[in-house]
Amino acid sequence: MCLKDMHLPLPALSSSLRIGNVEIRNRVALAPMSGVTDLPFRRLAWRFGAGFVVTEMVASRELVCNAAESWARLKNSGIDPHIVQLAGREAHWMAEAAKIVEANGADIVDINMGCPAKKVTGGYSGSALMRDPDHALSLIEATVKAVRVPVTLKMRLGWDENSINAPLIARRAEAAGVQAITIHGRTRMQFYSGKADWDAIRAVRDAISIPLIANGDVDAVADATEILRRSGADAVMVGRSCQGRPWHAGVLAGAASQPDAAAIAAIFAEHYAMMLEFYGSEIGLRHARKHVAWYLERFAPDIAAAEKAEILTSKDVKLVSDRVATAIACSGLEPAREGMAA
Secondary structure (H helix, E strand, C coil): CCCCCCCCCCCCCCCCEEECCEEECCCEEECCCCCCCCHHHHHHHHHCCCCCEECCCEEHHHHHCCCHHHHHHCCCCCCCCCEEEEECCCHHHHHHHHHHHHHCCCCEEEEEECCCCHHHHCCCCHHHHHHCHHHHHHHHHHHHHHCCCCEEEEEECCCCCCCCCHHHHHHHHHHHCCCEEEEECCCHHHCCCCCCCCHHHHHHHHHCCCCEEEECCCCCHHHHHHHHHHHCCCEEEECHHHCCCCCHHHHHCCCCCCCCHHHHHHHHHHHHHHHHHHHCHHHHHHHHHHHHHHHHHHHCCCCCHHHHHHHHHCCCHHHHHHHHHHHHHHHCCCCCCCCCCC
16 A cells, blocks of 8 residues: 555654565665675674665676676675675576575565666666666566565666656566665766755655655654655665764664764774675775775764874774774764765
């Protein structure tokens, strides 16, 4: 039943949700973010109580052709459900990749039709698929038919303001067997500029009866509540607001408390060590730099520019770990409740 009545009670963020036959423990999910939501990040977000977490985008053709990076993105460790996001432009590769991820333990397969990056849309994947709904549906149908596990879809409102076709695609996707849909409240041409249009997501709610997840500019509990009210969605997904805060989705869901400065320093040290273990020291250092920068920006904003530059360019693992943990612990700052938005 569509939530067309603005006065229906809002679902509690802490309450469970079902996607097909999969139980979701609460209604605040961590968005898939390429280069961010690797296994170390997902493990932390899951431990702190995110309702569900999604892998980085996995390129379907590269996976089928045994690209090492694609296979690395499939890795899981105690996260349940295991949700893998696939991207591609050809139905054959999407179907074959879906079979592979199901065989390797995926509980849900998510289709990427929302990524706005030029390197993705230039290959006619991600949000570029929204420019050709018929072709997009051929990918969706092939993926659904290829697996027994639920298939979900993540997309934007449309390609640009003149082609807001998410409701149409969502309706057809549900008819094809998709079990849940996530909408980011911007068009592809907006990238992440301006403000996400939470009200525009409601048209998708009115078009489908399966679970709807709303995404875009959710940073605080008040935002999560408001996006549910205005969109009629069943759950929220947070992305950029979790950068430097892998615990944040769990906090919004009421599953974790806001950590103090000392706890954040300890979380950073653990996160850093996990990345080095996962990637190896040399590659791990490179992957960790963006995360180090986010932690410092949020929790040690007054650190001297020269010290920050030394930390971000250092190849000394112990120096980086010790300096960042000390800077955070000594800052005395509490986590900002507003800031970079999802």
